[in-house]
Amino acid sequence: xxxxxxxxxxxxxxxxxxxxxxxxxxxxxxxxxxxxxxxxxxxxxxxxxxxxxxxxxxxxxxxxxxxxxxxxxxxxxxxxxxxxxxxxxxxxxxxxxxxxxxxxxxxxxxxxxxxxxxxxxxxxxxxxxxxxxxxxxxxxxxxxxxxxxxxxxxxxxxxxxxxxxxxxxxxxxxxxxxxxxxxxxxxxxxxxxxxxxxxxxxxxxxxxxxxxxxxxxxxxxxxxxxxxxxxxxxxxxxxxxxxxxxxxxxxxxxxxxxxxxxxxxxxxxxxxxxxxxxxxxxxxxxxxxxxxxxxxxxxxxxxxxxxxxxxxxxxxxxxxxxxxxxxxxxxxxxxxxxxxxxxxxxxxxxxxxxxxxxxxxxxxxxxxxxxxxxxxxxxxxxxxxxxxxxxxxxxxxxxxxxxxxxxxxxxxxxxxxxxxxxxxxxxxxxxxxxxxxxxxxxxxxxxx
Numbered sequence: 001x002x003x004x005x006x007x008x009x010x011x012x013x014x015x016x017x018x019x020x021x022x023x024x025x026x027x028x029x030x031x032x033x034x035x036x037x038x039x040x041x042x043x044x045x046x047x048x049x050x051x052x053x054x055x056x057x058x059x060x061x062x063x064x065x066x067x068x069x070x071x072x073x074x075x076x077x078x079x080x081x082x083x084x085x086x087x088x089x090x091x092x093x094x095x096x097x098x099x100x101x102x103x104x105x106x107x108x109x110x111x112x113x114x115x116x117x118x119x120x121x122x123x124x125x126x127x128x129x130x131x132x133x134x135x136x137x138x139x140x141x142x143x144x145x146x147x148x149x150x151x152x153x154x155x156x157x158x159x160x161x162x163x164x165x166x167x168x169x170x171x172x173x174x175x176x177x178x179x180x181x182x183x184x185x186x187x188x189x190x191x192x193x194x195x196x197x198x199x200x201x202x203x204x205x206x207x208x209x210x211x212x213x214x215x216x217x218x219x220x221x222x223x224x225x226x227x228x229x230x231x232x233x234x235x236x237x238x239x240x241x242x243x244x245x246x247x248x249x250x251x252x253x254x255x256x257x258x259x260x261x262x263x264x265x266x267x268x269x270x271x272x273x274x275x276x277x278x279x280x281x282x283x284x285x286x287x288x289x290x291x292x293x294x295x296x297x298x299x300x301x302x303x304x305x306x307x308x309x310x311x312x313x314x315x316x317x318x319x320x321x322x323x324x325x326x327x328x329x330x331x332x333x334x335x336x337x338x339x340x341x342x343x344x345x346x347x348x349x350x351x352x353x354x355x356x357x358x359x360x361x362x363x364x365x366x367x368x369x370x371x372x373x374x375x376x377x378x379x380x381x382x383x384x385x386x387x388x389x390x391x392x393x394x395x396x397x398x399x400x401x402x403x404x405x406x407x408x409x410x411x412x413x414x415x416x417x418x419x420x421x422x423x424x425x426x427x428x429x430x431x432x433x434x435x436x437x438x439x440x441x442x443x444x445x446x447x448x
Contacts, residue, residue: 031112032120033062039126040105041065044082046129047099053131054194060128062119073113076106083364087356091341094371137280138242139183147280149173151202152189153262157274158196166410167264170205175258180251180290183282184235185243193275198265199238199365200277206258212321213295213425219319233296233420234260235279238365243280247327247372250424251290254281265410294327294424299342301388301417306336306406311391314417317345318384323431326376327422330367331357331388334415335398336406338391342419347381362398362412367420373442377435380428388417 031037041059049059058064075081084100140146154169188197208214235243246252264277284290302314331340341356354376355368394402406415426434
């Protein structure tokens with residue numbers, strides 16, 4: 001026979017359909033900021049959400065994060081933050097710089113907010129992150145000093161109130177001999193300059209010495225992009241980007257007498273600010289030549305001609321003139337940009353979807369850097385196909401005016417459609433060796 005306590009407990013479950021744990025146990029089960037949430041914010045959020053950085057609020061301390069708890073839950077649950085727009089259901093999913101939250105991390109943040117966003121025991125807090133000074137070069141410590149080469153644009157003064165401006169001066173690199181870059185950073189010249197710099201692009205201008213790359217650039221020019229005298233988009237500073245470090249044994253070739261063509265987008269910030277952009281290049285030693293050359297190609301997705309109140313799809317093709325490894329992928333469109341995919345059409349005719357960004361957001365310039373064992377290895381003769389979707393309808397909340405015809409242009413209200421793709425090239429023997437090494441590693445992992 002059941003005891004009176006057991007009977008009453010059974011009645012509680014029958015009537016209410018839930019088990020109400022003692023209050024103390026519920027509090028222990030709820031995530032706390034210090035123990036559970038702060039480590040997530042450090043790993044995925046503080047790069048932007050810290051004092052003096054680009055985000056509108058800091059999430060470093062409990063006192064800073066607590067007022068935003070409800071908004072944090074909404075943005076995290078909707079996967080709007082942290083910004084990571086690669087479709088999680090298709091293509092390659094292993095990236096070096098993946099800032100997205102796992103399902104478990106999202107669940108932790110949501111349960112923390114639902115529990116009242118408790119602080120927890122201060123003794124459980126992780127050690128604070130020593131973030132680099134915004135006025136210093138990020139890679140300086142790693143390379144035992146500042147960049148070997150610093151190229152600066154001519155200064156520009158942005159009025160307190162004015163239309164957006166595009167500043168396109170050209171600066172000599174000052175190189176008197178050919179050199180190889182092993183890492184690159186770019187930044188506004190001052191901390192105040194970050195208030196007005198939407199993005200700053202540095203293009204390396206030099207006569208291409210590799211006939212295969214010349215042929216590839218010439219083929220891509222059919223998409224309306226003339227790259228006959230450039231060695232690719234060298235580097236860009238934008239929200240979500242800072243620089244890149246080449247893989248060991250790979251580098252970007254800079255020729256003597258080369259130049260940097262700047263393309264800097266400035267926006268008014270309510271105060272007059274004068275600034276310039278700085279490109280910092282860490283060079284290989286003169287007696288050290290990397291085995292493989294890396295080039296950041298602009299791969300066009302066709303001409304942009306979008307009628308009012310319509311969705312447009314365009315596509316473009318880029319031929320690989322030799323075996324290559326795709327290092328990273330960055331879609332670039334403007335406010336009507338909706339999605340962009342990158343496919344590989346192999347010489348056999350087989351098609352492989354590499355990556356699809358299905359929720360493009362112009363506010364974030366994400367470059368998706370593939371993990372070492374997942375970066376696509378593609379043979380000579382492969383066509384890289386880039387497909388772009390633009391939504392010029394009222395359903396697109398970012399659309400400033402669905403009733404106008406939209407064409408190509410620099411202004412944010414105009415449009416673009418291309419991908420920035422970092423490519424490392426191999427000769428035939430090296431490509432075969434890379435493929436064999438990848439297959440051996442896959443076999444060792446059990447063919448996963």
